[in-house]
Amino acid sequence: MTKGRGDQGDAPAPENPTTPPLDPKVDYELAKDELPGWFGYVEWEDYPEKKKAAHEILISHEFPPPPEFQLEPIPGTNPVLEGVRWKEWHRASQIPIIDPNSWFLRLEGLVKEPKKLTLADLQDESKFPRMERLVTIQCSGTRRIEQISLYAGEGDEMINAPWAEGAIGTARYVGISLKKVIKYCGGLVDGAKHLELVGADTYFKMSEVMNYAISVPYSKVQANEVMLVWEMNGEPLPKIHGAPVRAVVLGYIGARSVKWLYRITAIPEPTKAPVQSREYLYFNQQVGKHNQRWTDGIQIQEMPVSSAIMAPWNKQVVIHEGKISVKGWAYSGGGRWPERVEVSADGGFSWYMVPVENLSPKHKFAWRTWHTELPCDVEGWIELVVRCWDNSLSKSLWFMMACLYIIDTQPTEVRNAWNWGLHVTSSAHRVRIYSVNKSKERTRARLEEFEKRGTSFVPITRPTEFPFMTWEEYDEFFAKAGPRDIEV
Amino acid sequence: MTKGRGDQGDAPAPENPTTPPLDPKVDYELAKDELPGWFGYVEWEDYPEKKKAAHEILISHEFPPPPEFQLEPIPGTNPVLEGVRWKEWHRASQIPIIDPNSWFLRLEGLVKEPKKLTLADLQDESKFPRMERLVTIQCSGTRRIEQISLYAGEGDEMINAPWAEGAIGTARYVGISLKKVIKYCGGLVDGAKHLELVGADTYFKMSEVMNYAISVPYSKVQANEVMLVWEMNGEPLPKIHGAPVRAVVLGYIGARSVKWLYRITAIPEPTKAPVQSREYLYFNQQVGKHNQRWTDGIQIQEMPVSSAIMAPWNKQVVIHEGKISVKGWAYSGGGRWPERVEVSADGGFSWYMVPVENLSPKHKFAWRTWHTELPCDVEGWIELVVRCWDNSLSKSLWFMMACLYIIDTQPTEVRNAWNWGLHVTSSAHRVRIYSVNKSKERTRARLEEFEKRGTSFVPITRPTEFPFMTWEEYDEFFAKAGPRDIEV
Numbered sequence: 001m002t003k004g005r006g007d008q009g010d011a012p013a014p015e016n017p018t019t020p021p022l023d024p025k026v027d028y029e030l031a032k033d034e035l036p037g038w039f040g041y042v043e044w045e046d047y048p049e050k051k052k053a054a055h056e057i058l059i060s061h062e063f064p065p066p067p068e069f070q071l072e073p074i075p076g077t078n079p080v081l082e083g084v085r086w087k088e089w090h091r092a093s094q095i096p097i098i099d100p101n102s103w104f105l106r107l108e109g110l111v112k113e114p115k116k117l118t119l120a121d122l123q124d125e126s127k128f129p130r131m132e133r134l135v136t137i138q139c140s141g142t143r144r145i146e147q148i149s150l151y152a153g154e155g156d157e158m159i160n161a162p163w164a165e166g167a168i169g170t171a172r173y174v175g176i177s178l179k180k181v182i183k184y185c186g187g188l189v190d191g192a193k194h195l196e197l198v199g200a201d202t203y204f205k206m207s208e209v210m211n212y213a214i215s216v217p218y219s220k221v222q223a224n225e226v227m228l229v230w231e232m233n234g235e236p237l238p239k240i241h242g243a244p245v246r247a248v249v250l251g252y253i254g255a256r257s258v259k260w261l262y263r264i265t266a267i268p269e270p271t272k273a274p275v276q277s278r279e280y281l282y283f284n285q286q287v288g289k290h291n292q293r294w295t296d297g298i299q300i301q302e303m304p305v306s307s308a309i310m311a312p313w314n315k316q317v318v319i320h321e322g323k324i325s326v327k328g329w330a331y332s333g334g335g336r337w338p339e340r341v342e343v344s345a346d347g348g349f350s351w352y353m354v355p356v357e358n359l360s361p362k363h364k365f366a367w368r369t370w371h372t373e374l375p376c377d378v379e380g381w382i383e384l385v386v387r388c389w390d391n392s393l394s395k396s397l398w399f400m401m402a403c404l405y406i407i408d409t410q411p412t413e414v415r416n417a418w419n420w421g422l423h424v425t426s427s428a429h430r431v432r433i434y435s436v437n438k439s440k441e442r443t444r445a446r447l448e449e450f451e452k453r454g455t456s457f458v459p460i461t462r463p464t465e466f467p468f469m470t471w472e473e474y475d476e477f478f479a480k481a482g483p484r485d486i487e488v
Numbered sequence: 489m490t491k492g493r494g495d496q497g498d499a500p501a502p503e504n505p506t507t508p509p510l511d512p513k514v515d516y517e518l519a520k521d522e523l524p525g526w527f528g529y530v531e532w533e534d535y536p537e538k539k540k541a542a543h544e545i546l547i548s549h550e551f552p553p554p555p556e557f558q559l560e561p562i563p564g565t566n567p568v569l570e571g572v573r574w575k576e577w578h579r580a581s582q583i584p585i586i587d588p589n590s591w592f593l594r595l596e597g598l599v600k601e602p603k604k605l606t607l608a609d610l611q612d613e614s615k616f617p618r619m620e621r622l623v624t625i626q627c628s629g630t631r632r633i634e635q636i637s638l639y640a641g642e643g644d645e646m647i648n649a650p651w652a653e654g655a656i657g658t659a660r661y662v663g664i665s666l667k668k669v670i671k672y673c674g675g676l677v678d679g680a681k682h683l684e685l686v687g688a689d690t691y692f693k694m695s696e697v698m699n700y701a702i703s704v705p706y707s708k709v710q711a712n713e714v715m716l717v718w719e720m721n722g723e724p725l726p727k728i729h730g731a732p733v734r735a736v737v738l739g740y741i742g743a744r745s746v747k748w749l750y751r752i753t754a755i756p757e758p759t760k761a762p763v764q765s766r767e768y769l770y771f772n773q774q775v776g777k778h779n780q781r782w783t784d785g786i787q788i789q790e791m792p793v794s795s796a797i798m799a800p801w802n803k804q805v806v807i808h809e810g811k812i813s814v815k816g817w818a819y820s821g822g823g824r825w826p827e828r829v830e831v832s833a834d835g836g837f838s839w840y841m842v843p844v845e846n847l848s849p850k851h852k853f854a855w856r857t858w859h860t861e862l863p864c865d866v867e868g869w870i871e872l873v874v875r876c877w878d879n880s881l882s883k884s885l886w887f888m889m890a891c892l893y894i895i896d897t898q899p900t901e902v903r904n905a906w907n908w909g910l911h912v913t914s915s916a917h918r919v920r921i922y923s924v925n926k927s928k929e930r931t932r933a934r935l936e937e938f939e940k941r942g943t944s945f946v947p948i949t950r951p952t953e954f955p956f957m958t959w960e961e962y963d964e965f966f967a968k969a970g971p972r973d974i975e976v
Contacts, residue, residue: 070949071803073561151869151920152803155949193975206953217973270972272959286867289948290924291931292956295965299972315559315640379774381639381906418869432639436778443779460777461558461643465694468780471760477783484758484787485705487681 030054031093031202037102040094041200041262044210054209069162070152080145080162089158093202096260100236100244105181105228109196109265112186119244122228127184128176131227133250136331136367139167140253140280140300143308143425150414153422154289159279160422165308165429168331170366173248175229178221178264192266193218195226196273197247200260205274211263213273214256216249218266225250225335225365228261250365251334252301255280270299281421288420300423303333305410307341307388308429317458319436319447323373324384328429330359331367332390338368340389345376345435347383348412348428379443382435387412387428434460518542519581519690525590528582529688529750532698542697557650558640568633568650577646581690584748588724588732593669593716597684597753600674607732610716615672616664619715621738624819624855627655628741628768628788631796631913638902641910642777647767648910653796653917656819658854661736663717666709666752680754681706683714684761685735688748693762699751701761702744704737706754713738713823713853716749738853739822740789743768758787769909776908788911791821793898795829795876796917805946807924807935811861812872816917818847819855820878826856828877833864833923835871836900836916867931870923875900875916922948 030053034043044051069081100119108114122128145162147153154160178195182188199212216226227248230237237243242259249256255275270276281297307330312318324345330338341359342351354372362368376382387410411417411427436457438444450457453466478484518541522531532539557569588607596602610616633650635641642648666683670676687700704714715736718725725731730747737744743763758764769785795818800806812833818826829847830839842860850856864870875898899905899915924945926932938945941954966972 065950068947068949071947073564076561152922152949154951155947156951159951194973206955217975219973219975269966277962278956285869288868288922289945289952290867290934291928292934292952293930293961294956295962295969301973379778380776380908381773420868434640434776440779442781446778446780457777459556459559459643461556461640462553463642463644463647464777464780467694468766468782473781474765474783478757481783485682485707485789487705487707 030057035102037099038096038200039098040096041098041260042093042202042211044202045198045213045263051209055207058204058207058209066155066157068155069157070148070155074145074149074162078164080164081157083157083161085157086161089204093204095239096200097239098200098244098260098262100230103244103262105245105261106263107181107185107266108263109267110189110192111182111266112189115185117181119230122176122181122245123230128180130174131177131224132172132174133227133248134170134172134363134366135227135248135250136168136170136365137248137254137257138303138306138331138333139163140255140303140423141425142167142303142306143429144422146414146425146427146429147418147422151418153418153420165310165329168329168367171233173227173229174231175227175245175248177224178226178228178247179224181228181264182218182221182266188218188266191268194267194270195221196263196265196267196271197256197258197261198263198265199242199246199258200262203275205279208274210273212258212260212275213271214258214276215267215271215273216252216256217270220249220252251336253280253303253333256301279421280423282423283419283421285415285418292420297421301333303331303424304426305330305332305336305338305388305390305392306426307331307338307386307410309343309384309386309431312384312431312433314431315433317434317436317460319438320376322375322377322437322439324376324433324435325371326374326384326386327369327371328386329367329369330386330388332388332392335364336390336392337362337364337366338388339391339393341368341370341372342387342389343372343374344385344387345374345378345382347430348385348387351387376435377437379435379437379440381432384431384433385428518545523590525587526584526688527586528584529586529748530581530690530699532690533686533701533751539697543695546692546695546697554643554645556643557645558636558643562633562637562650566652568652569645571645571649573645574649577692581692583727584688585727586688586732586748586750588718591732591750593733593749594751595669595673596751597755598677598680599670599754600677603673605669607718610664610669610733611718616668618662619665619712620660620662621715621736622658622660622851622854623715623736623738624656624658624853625736625742625745626791626794626819626821627651628743628791628911629913630655630791630794631917632910634902634913634915634917635906635910639906641906641908653798653817655742656817656855659721661715661717662719663715663733663736665712666714666716666735667712669716669752670709670754676706676754679756682755682758683709684751684753684755684759685744685746685749686751686753687730687746688750691763693767696762698761700746700748700763701759702746702764703755703759703761704740704744705758708737708740739824741768741791741821744789767909768911770911771907771909773903773906780908785909789821791819791912792914793818793820793824793826793876793878793880794914795819795826795874795898797831797872797874797919800872800919800921802919803921805922805924805948807926808864810863810865810925810927812864812921812923813859814862814872814874815857815859816874817855817857818874818876820876820880823852824878824880825850825852825854826876827879827881829856829858829860830875830877831860831862832873832875833862833866833870835918836873836875839875864923865925867923867925867928869920872919872921873916 105117141163143165145164194215196215201212203212229248230245246259247257278294280300283297309328311327330341341354344351354370360369389409414427417427593605629651631653633652682703684703689700691700717736718733734747735745735749766782768788771785797816799815818829829842832839842858848857877897902915905915
């Protein structure tokens with residue numbers, strides 16, 4: 001039988017029959033599962049020679065460049081990109097699927113008593129008290145599409161995915177505090193100041209292969225703000241969220257809440273893993289491909305205060321009677337919380353406060369959703385804008401208040417916060433809508449005419465096929481107002 | 489033989505063999521050429537019953553809506569649209585191709601002695617002195633794409649074509665002044681105040697068929713600002729420009745310079761032809777599909793002062809040594825001329841004057857092109873902006889100057905002048921470029937590294953595949969500056 005496209009020779013049979021056949025040229029031996037019950041997990045850090053071999057393979061290939069999606073017109077789809085490279089990457093590296101009974105957590109490095117703990121150990125309430133929190137996890141790329149729409153930045157589809165205002169989520173997590181686990185290991189050796197959290201998933205950057213890793217300062221752990229969780233919204237943590245155990249770092253960006261957590265290493269300095277040292281950096285506006293250095297970026301840990309309008313949508317025609325229903329979310333990182341949400345129907349000139357009773361309850365590490373009826377007399381294209389004030393205002397001395405206003409709400413324009421990595425779109429969220437105020441007589445009459453004629457008013461760009469006024473009305477107007485062209 | 493797609497039955501054979509076959513269901517008899525030597529000309533105004541029959545046909549058909557191009561992502565092509573409906577329309581109505589020897593001009597209505605003049609009559613210098621002018625003809629839709637990119641407006645592909653900064657042109661025209669022709673007809677009857685200029689091309693709007701028509705005030709004719717021309721840049725007027733004779737109305741929008749001119753009618757009031765009475769109107773920002781009346785629009789005759797950057801292009805990467813070469817055009821309608829052009833490299837905060845010697849010569853009815861070397865230290869995404877001051881400033885009293893500055897240059901932002909018809913994009917033209925200043929050491933070093941490695945620097949969105957600094961440099965930086973996370 002001739003070897004065809006579906007014949008893999010000696011390559012291992014794919015686990016999932018719907019996955020396309022594996023490439024027979026690839027050395028899958030290098031990327032085979034390390035442990036029974038740990039599907040899709042490869043240990044790279046403990047085997048420098050394997051890491052080197054993978055690097056040799058990666059540099060020996062000519063990979064196609066990522067798809068261009070910023071210098072081209074941005075598709076009106078959601079998501080904007082299909083994530084082809086994401087999918088390819090996941091197919092090559094696999095998403096870890098770990099049997100909870102086989103799972104264990106390694107605690108090592110500068111901990112006094114290195115340990116290997118099972119899930120049963122963590123769930124033993126005699127060792128570790130249970131901890132439950134409502135937590136918002138926000139990607140530092142939330143609302144990145146607004147930056148991209150203004151100016152292109154670094155364009156890797158995988159890293160800099162063009163998220164809109166939905167790359168944020170809130171859930172109730174159950175687990176334990178990492179502080180108690182460190183204490184159970186006898187605490188840290190002198191000089192240890194950071195904890196490196198490592199996931200079982202494979203990550204790669206600049207032709208280097210590694211396990212996903214970040215680090216958090218030990219002080220964050222000591223504040224009981226780093227959780228190890230196995231339950232989300234009353235269910236066991238789903239696979240895609242990092243089952244069986246993930247970190248949830250309260251008030252930090254999502255990239256720090258390592259999924260498929262399997263190793264915690266106490267270290268003296270922040271990890272040099274790329275996600276911590278070279279990515280998720282917030283650059284000055286003038287830093288880019290032509291002059292970048294990693295040391296020029298601010299490490300993104302806590303997100304600044306932010307907010308978004310969830311409805312109405314951009315380009316929506318909103319027919320109303322002088323008030324527009326608006327709803328959205330508001331969030332601040334680092335344990336700060338939204339105190340006040342303000343909305344504008346005039347592009348940010350006048351601001352209305354969302355009534356406090358229209359905000360969801362306060363939580364230290366969670367967003368608040370809100371809704372309001374925003375007065376709007378104006379017709380035609382308007383810009384709804386939202387901004388949020390967080391509680392860090394109240395920490396300050398009263399006489400500094402005027403100054404602190406600048407710090408604690410959001411910049412007005414996208415350009416104010418645009419940066420090469422397209423991170424932290426913290427500017428006031430703007431939504432352009434077409435306002436049709438039915439409380440105005442002429443507007444009401446026109447809408448009735450559309451209805452009477454059975455003609456759709458939308459899309460508004462479609463030319464109206466019936467006259468806007470009679471010639472009698474037209475002549476009467478100019479008889480009264482004087483002609484369009486005058487001689488003297 | 490079975491009748492197939494290519495078999496037209498009794499329909500007339502197409503004139504041009506490359507034209508697709510005509511539709512056998514269409515009554516071509518109605519639209520047949522009126523005069524020998526006048527191909528593509530149909531007289532609608534003199535035959536109300538024909539006009540009515542065409543209307544009946546148009547309302548009996550369900551036409552597909554125009555293509556949506558504003559609410560979707562705007563393609564990055566030039567032109568933005570293929571003009572499918574333009575082409576269909578031209579195929580149905582034909583562009584007039586008139587034998588110069590068969591052509592004549594009718595002068596009628598409230599002229600004292602109605603006449604019919606041939607081209608030889610017009611060219612008879614004993615009757616009419618020759619007139620030659622360098623003239624800029626600008627479409628009121630020039631730079632409309634900037635309005636569309638901000639907000640959608642009325643969306644007929646044909647009417648509101650998404651022009652960029654190129655819908656303007658300058659040529660040397662030869663012909664005569666219409667004033668002399670009117671004088672040759674004995675002048676106007678009392679009460680005549682406007683001249684309706686009618687073209688041989690067919691126009692339609694709201695299911696009505698008509699010859700293209702507009703009107704100009706008689707005062708404009710008396711000022712020798714309406715030409716009848718047959719020569720353009722030293723050549724006979726090309727077919728597409730309205731051969732054998734078109735009007736050129738100096739300082740008015742292009743829509744008034746009627747092509748394939750064949751009839752001039754003296755009338756007491758501006759014509760009610762749609763191009764003059766119902767289109768080319770400049771509405772207030774709040775007027776749109778929901779509340780429009782024709783009387784709410786300002787009739788667009790003269791374009792306000794305007795300008796555009798022709799190079800660099802939007803999204804271009806510009807590598808320079810601290811100065812950016814910029815070039816463009818500047819124009820003002822109504823016989824006003826550009827006095828000063830100013831450019832900004834910081835979005836309109838600071839303005840540099842284009843040296844006067846870098847502007848092309850002044851002409852009363854023509855643009856000025858310009859070029860300059862614009863100082864720019866800043867790197868990354870910047871916005872080049874251009875604005876122009878015209879001479880109407882100098883007409884005013886000196887003590888009113890501060891006030892008149894507001895009137896005589898361009899609005900800063902597109903929104904300031906956005907209107908439903910997407911006409912008159914008079915706001916300062918903005919071009920976003922990515923500035924790479926090679927006079928900066930780090931930038932120069934990085935560019936050299938790209939060159940050394942044989943890696944293209946563009947597109948800038950493509951991730952850089954080599955490190956930005958060594959770990960030694962990295963460690964040295966933090967040893968000196970202190971760590972990213974601090975404890976106390």
